[in-house]
Amino acid sequence: xxxxxxxxxxxxxxxxxxxxxxxxxxxxxxxxxxxxxxxxxxxxxxxxxxxxxxxxxxxxxxxxxxxxxxxxxxxxxxxxxxxxxxxxxxxxxxxxxxxxxxxxxxxxxxxxxxxxxxxxxxxxxxxxxxxxxxxxxxxxxxxxxxxxxxxxxxxxxxxxxxxxxxxxxxxxxxxxxxxxxxxxxxxxxxxxxxxxxxxxxxxxxxxxxxxxxxxxxxxxxxxxxxxxxxxxxxxxxxxxxxxxxxxxxxxxxxxxxxxxxxxxxxxxxxxxxxxxxxx
Numbered sequence: 001x002x003x004x005x006x007x008x009x010x011x012x013x014x015x016x017x018x019x020x021x022x023x024x025x026x027x028x029x030x031x032x033x034x035x036x037x038x039x040x041x042x043x044x045x046x047x048x049x050x051x052x053x054x055x056x057x058x059x060x061x062x063x064x065x066x067x068x069x070x071x072x073x074x075x076x077x078x079x080x081x082x083x084x085x086x087x088x089x090x091x092x093x094x095x096x097x098x099x100x101x102x103x104x105x106x107x108x109x110x111x112x113x114x115x116x117x118x119x120x121x122x123x124x125x126x127x128x129x130x131x132x133x134x135x136x137x138x139x140x141x142x143x144x145x146x147x148x149x150x151x152x153x154x155x156x157x158x159x160x161x162x163x164x165x166x167x168x169x170x171x172x173x174x175x176x177x178x179x180x181x182x183x184x185x186x187x188x189x190x191x192x193x194x195x196x197x198x199x200x201x202x203x204x205x206x207x208x209x210x211x212x213x214x215x216x217x218x219x220x221x222x223x224x225x226x227x228x229x230x231x232x233x234x235x236x237x238x239x240x241x242x243x244x245x246x247x248x249x250x251x252x253x254x255x256x257x258x259x260x261x262x263x264x265x266x267x268x269x270x271x272x273x274x275x276x277x278x279x
Contacts, residue, residue: 001026001027001060001086001140002026003026003027003060003140003141003186003188003214003215004026004214004215004216004227004228004230004231004232005024005025005026005027005215005216005217005218005223005224005227005228005231006025006026006027006028006029006062006143006188006215006216006217006218007020007023007025007027007028007029007217007218007219007220007221007223007224008028008029008031008035008064008191008217008218008219009028009029009030009031009035010031010035010036010044011030011031011032011035011036011044011045011047011048011063012035012036012037012040012041012043012044012047013047014047014050014051017030017047017051019221020221021057021059023221023224024224024225024228025059025218025221025224025228026059026060026215026228027059027060027061027062027086027087028059028060028061028062029062029063029064029089029217030048030051030061030062030063030064030085031044031063031064032044032045032048032063032064032065032066032072032076033064033065033066033067033091034091041072041075042075045075045076045079045080046079048063048079048080049079049080049083052080052083052084052085053083060086060087061085061086062085062086062087062088062089062116062140063076063080063085063087063088063089064088064089064090064091065077065080065088065089065090065091066091067090067091067092068090068092068093068098068101068102073105077105077106077109077111078109080109080111081109081110081111082109082110082111083111084111084112084113085111085113086113086114086140087113087114087115087116087140087141088102088106088111088113088114088115088116089115089116089117089118090102090115090116090117090118091118091121091145091148092118092121092122092125092148093117093118093119093121093125094122094124094125094128095119095125095127095128095129095131095132096128096131096132096135096137097128097131098117098128099115099117099132099135099137099139100135100136100137102115103115103137103138114138114139114140115137115138115139115140116139116140116141116142116143116188117132117139117142117143118143118144118145119132119142119143119144119176119179120144120145120146120149120172120175120176121145121148121149121152122148122149122152123149123152123153126172126175129175129176129178129179130179130182132179132180132182132183132185133179133182133183133184134183135183139183139185140185140186141180141185141186141187141188141214141215142176142179142180142183142185142186142187142188143176143180143187143188143189143190143217144172144173144176144188144190145190146158146159146165146169146172146173146190149169149172150169155168163194163200163204173190177211177212177213181212186214186215187212187213187214187215188213188214188215188216188217189204189205189208189213189215189216189217190216190217191216191217191218191219192204192205192216192218192219192223193219195219195220195222195223198222198226201223201226201227202226202229202230205226205227205229205230205231206230208230208231209230209231213231214231214278215227215231216230216231231278233275233278233279237275238275238276238279240260240272241271241272241273241275241276242272242276243259243260244259244264244268244269244271244272245269245272245273245276247259247264248269
């Protein structure tokens, strides 16, 4: 499953589903959690269930349910019973124990879907990031959030005035990135809230791709094209990766080679193969 862009859509706004699907996003996240007011939860569940029963086309459809330990989650799962979204997004996940718990609940109501944990939304979650590797539960990727965690610890914000993350949340981002790759999962960057700031979004998404994230969540259809561009290798990058692979194939016993006036070795070959796998 290609996951460059994952677009949130409020579950109680079914009139937006088709427009979101036409945005170019690789996946929609139909939201039953934060984007839906308590009074609208029931109508949101009905709308999401109807969308899952309909012809979904080529765009993957994920559903973000409410957190474990809430009656809201039980109601979400009852409404989605027997359906098969492309993934279930789990907010406030706290490591392997959380995904095992949710997987059992999904099986009990006949939902067949991998899980995408939002893995950094509570203080306890940070200390469980390494537990996703080898957890034995099918996972669609790993992502993180920078909004719930500061609220949970009483921090004023997760960002500097210029939009950069403060030190605690920069560390959280890095740990989530490494946890995803340690588990062999798609590493999904968190949202960029200023959806009218096109230049800021482009810079943010480019930084994420540079750092090793493989995709990013979006909160508005207008963000999708920029995100897709950032996580799609350029023709020049593909050509260079092909040249690296070809150089090592031509000299299978070599440890270090020269290419375009630079030395390349095993890590460059690994990088090239990873990039080509994304094309």
